[in-house]
Amino acid sequence: MFRLSILSAAAALFVCLLLVGCVTSPRVGVCQHTHGSPDESAHGQYYFVVPPAPKQEDGTSDPLDDRMIVIEDEKFTLTYPAWFTRRVPLEVILKHIDDSFKRVEALLGKFDRRVEIFVPGSITADGLPEGLMILGLCWMDDGQIKVAVSLPAARVIDTFAHELLHARLRDLGVQPPRWFEEGMAHMLESEDGFNADLFQLLEQVGMMTNEELEAAARGITSDEMRLRATGWAIAYYLVHVRNTPLKDVATSSEFPDLDEVWKAVSEAAKLRDVLARLAA
Numbered sequence: 001m002f003r004l005s006i007l008s009a010a011a012a013l014f015v016c017l018l019l020v021g022c023v024t025s026p027r028v029g030v031c032q033h034t035h036g037s038p039d040e041s042a043h044g045q046y047y048f049v050v051p052p053a054p055k056q057e058d059g060t061s062d063p064l065d066d067r068m069i070v071i072e073d074e075k076f077t078l079t080y081p082a083w084f085t086r087r088v089p090l091e092v093i094l095k096h097i098d099d100s101f102k103r104v105e106a107l108l109g110k111f112d113r114r115v116e117i118f119v120p121g122s123i124t125a126d127g128l129p130e131g132l133m134i135l136g137l138c139w140m141d142d143g144q145i146k147v148a149v150s151l152p153a154a155r156v157i158d159t160f161a162h163e164l165l166h167a168r169l170r171d172l173g174v175q176p177p178r179w180f181e182e183g184m185a186h187m188l189e190s191e192d193g194f195n196a197d198l199f200q201l202l203e204q205v206g207m208m209t210n211e212e213l214e215a216a217a218r219g220i221t222s223d224e225m226r227l228r229a230t231g232w233a234i235a236y237y238l239v240h241v242r243n244t245p246l247k248d249v250a251t252s253s254e255f256p257d258l259d260e261v262w263k264a265v266s267e268a269a270k271l272r273d274v275l276a277r278l279a280a
């Protein structure tokens with residue numbers, strides 16, 4: 001499934017693979033996460049780009065820079081381009097990965113399978129709309145769970161936690177509706193599950209209706225972010241307001257009343273504002 005080719009001109013490493021559904025995240029304004037199966041794919045082919053290492057002060061290249069560091073952990077294998085350690089130290093990446101595993105496992109239990117994690121410089125896709133960046137990916141490759149998080153996104157815990165939520169659901173063999181899975185993944189991006197960006201979006205444009213969610217389940221949507229935000233609100237309501245175990249939420253085929261969800265999420269937002277003011 002993997003095809004590796006070294007581009008001599010740019011000395012860039014491309015890993016080309018056939019992938020999965022494609023969707024947007026509000027963080028950084030424009031970015032993408034993706035998961036699923038090839039038939040969900042909006043773009044088809046994804047490319048991992050590792051830019052060449054900057055030259056040393058004397059103008060020569062350090063051959064060590066072209067290497068990949070491979071870390072074998074109990075839960076994961078991490079492949080990290082050696083020269084990236086000059087940008088983000090390996091310890092920082094490993095800490096984010098460890099913290100992300102803890103966050104996901106606290107809600108969904110320990111992973112049964114190892115996860116292969118790769119950190120490229122960036123991730124691109126055929127036909128990707130201009131201005132969109134893919135921050136992370138999770139996919140299955142011949143039974144192996146794989147995650148990629150681009151270097152800019154790897155500086156923070158959020159994207160690892162988001163992708164590891166997808167990974168754990170693949171590990172469990174659970175496949176919720178894509179928009180709802182993305183909502184759950186966005187919930188994992190913060191420690192308390194509240195996603196201020198998505199809440200703000202919903203305040204502006206409102207949650208999707210049941211009819212729109214049904215249409216979206218059939219692949220018809222023109223508003224991916226609103227769809228994800230609605231998924232996040234439902235997941236947040238069930239897990240953090242109703243205290244439903246996330247495993248039950250992920251396997252549920254019934255969704256709560258959307259007006260009730262919005263009311264509860266709005267109240268949670270107000271409470272957060274009050275607590276923030278008190279703490280200030």
Ligand SMILES: [Zn+2]
Binds near residue numbers: 034035166185
């Ligand atoms: Zn995602």
